[in-house]
Amino acid sequence: MLTIEQEFFNQYRLMYRPFINLINVQLGKYQLYSSQWALLRLLMDKGPHTFVDIANFMFIEKPSVTRLVQKLVELGYVETVAGRDKREKLVQLTANGEEIVQEIQAHLKPTMEQALAGVSERDIEIATQVLANICANINR
Amino acid sequence: MLTIEQEFFNQYRLMYRPFINLINVQLGKYQLYSSQWALLRLLMDKGPHTFVDIANFMFIEKPSVTRLVQKLVELGYVETVAGRDKREKLVQLTANGEEIVQEIQAHLKPTMEQALAGVSERDIEIATQVLANICANINR
DNA sequence: GCGTATAGTTAGTTAGGCTAACTAATTAAA
DNA sequence: TTTAATTAGTTAGCCTAACTAACTATACGC
Numbered sequence: 204m205l206t207i208e209q210e211f212f213n214q215y216r217l218m219y220r221p222f223i224n225l226i227n228v229q230l231g232k233y234q235l236y237s238s239q240w241a242l243l244r245l246l247m248d249k250g251p252h253t254f255v256d257i258a259n260f261m262f263i264e265k266p267s268v269t270r271l272v273q274k275l276v277e278l279g280y281v282e283t284v285a286g287r288d289k290r291e292k293l294v295q296l297t298a299n300g301e302e303i304v305q306e307i308q309a310h311l312k313p314t315m316e317q318a319l320a321g322v323s324e325r326d327i328e329i330a331t332q333v334l335a336n337i338c339a340n341i342n343r
Numbered sequence: 344m345l346t347i348e349q350e351f352f353n354q355y356r357l358m359y360r361p362f363i364n365l366i367n368v369q370l371g372k373y374q375l376y377s378s379q380w381a382l383l384r385l386l387m388d389k390g391p392h393t394f395v396d397i398a399n400f401m402f403i404e405k406p407s408v409t410r411l412v413q414k415l416v417e418l419g420y421v422e423t424v425a426g427r428d429k430r431e432k433l434v435q436l437t438a439n440g441e442e443i444v445q446e447i448q449a450h451l452k453p454t455m456e457q458a459l460a461g462v463s464e465r466d467i468e469i470a471t472q473v474l475a476n477i478c479a480n481i482n483r
Numbered sequence: 484g485c486g487t488a489t490a491g492t493t494a495g496t497t498a499g500g501c502t503a504a505c506t507a508a509t510t511a512a513a
Numbered sequence: 514t515t516t517a518a519t520t521a522g523t524t525a526g527c528c529t530a531a532c533t534a535a536c537t538a539t540a541c542g543c
Contacts (some may be wrong), residue, residue: 205388208455209448211467212362214474216381219359220531221402221481222352227498238499241356248345254522262361267500269523290508290521308349315348318480319473326469327351333462333470334354340458341361360500367529378530394491407531409492430490430539 222318229314233307234278240307242271243280243296247304251295253286262342275300362458369454373447374418380447382411383420383436387444391435393426402482415440 205213226237235243245260246252252260254268261268272294275281280300283292296304319327345353366377375383385400386392392400397408412434415421420440423432436444459467 205448206452206455207464207467207471208459209451211459211471211474212366212455213381213384214471214478215358215362216377217402218355218474218478218481221478222355223498225481226352236498237356241353244353255520262357263499264501265522266502266524270499286521288509288521292522308345311349312346315346315352318477319348319351320480322473322476324347326473327347329466330470330473331347331351331354333459333466334351334358336462337458338354338358338361340460341358341365363529364501376529395489403530404532405491406493406533410530426490428490428540432491 225314225318226311229311230307232310233303235307239271239275242268242275243300243304243307246281246294246296247301251284251293253291253293257294280304365454365458366451369451370447372450373443375447379411379415382408382415383440383444383447386421386434386436387441391424391433393431393433397434420444 223237226240230236230240241261242257245257249260254265254272257268257272258265272281272283276283279297280303281294282297283294285291286293363377366380370376370380381401382397385397389400394405394408394412397412398405401408412421412423416423419437420443421434422437423434425431426433
């Protein structure tokens with residue numbers, strides 16, 4: 204006998220791989236993976252961030268950020284600039300990076316919509332809110 | 344400008360690592376990881392399965408199933424028995440495995456509840472349904 | 484009976500994280 | 514003012530949890 208909580212997490216986990224694979228196939232054209240895309244989107248939405256800020260926002264460790272940024276710098280989508288002191292570095296999108304992000308966003312849109320086909324806007328919003336609440340509960 | 348679909352998937356992805364880490368900490372006592380736990384739960388809920396069935400249910404490939412099962416056999420939580428012909432093997436819980444699954448389920452319950460604290464039962468059910476719909480849309 | 488299909492395994496690769504231990508720069512304290 | 518502790522980022526090496534390609538053994542269709 205599963206509780207509704209357990210059922211929810213069951214379903215949550217089950218969806219992960221198929222979803223990530225779907226996204227990664229779409230991102231292949233841009234030589235990106237979903238983790239790198241997540242960082243690009245963060246920079247687009249909220250502007251330049253330090254490595255530590257990125258780690259905090261994405262709930263990953265600093266060395267993982269280093270690797271993500273290295274790859275995106277290689278691709279020319281982001282660049283690092285001096286921060287408030289000599290230790291700090293700010294990561295920001297390049298001009299090309301900004302273009303690419305918009306292009307990818309447009310490219311991914313139909314895939315997202317199809318994945319959520321038949322689900323009402325209201326339910327999507329509720330589900331999003333539920334996920335946000337869990338995030339807040341877990342990372343307290 | 345993010346659409347509500349993109350916002351949803353954003354939030355979905357953001358939650359994954361913290362959630363899996365939380366579960367894995369709880370499962371550490373039983374020398375299990377969340378992927379192995381997912382398989383144990385499948386066997387508990389729906390009885391014995393062949394390797395191919397497991398692969399289909401969990402949306403993973405056969406070699407991944409082999410590895411999962413090997414580990415769980417080592418731990419004595421599952422066993423394989425002859426199937427309908429000489430090729431097929433059925434994976435099923437051992438007596439000890441069944442006990443452990445129930446113990447873990449009870450152990451995880453408060454963690455799950457706390458993660459969903461402040462979320463109404465109705466919203467949890469809606470979110471679960473949304474995830475199930477996406478799964479169906481993606482794996483069509 | 485022979486070619487094809489199916490069940491499972493083995494070997495090797497990958498994404499995407501992690502920790503431990505490090506350097507360089509800054510801040511606090513003696 | 515020197516010294517200790519903290520902070521930002523990097524490097525090296527590890528792990529989970531998947532993947533593909535290629536294999537063996539068995540079963541099925543014609």
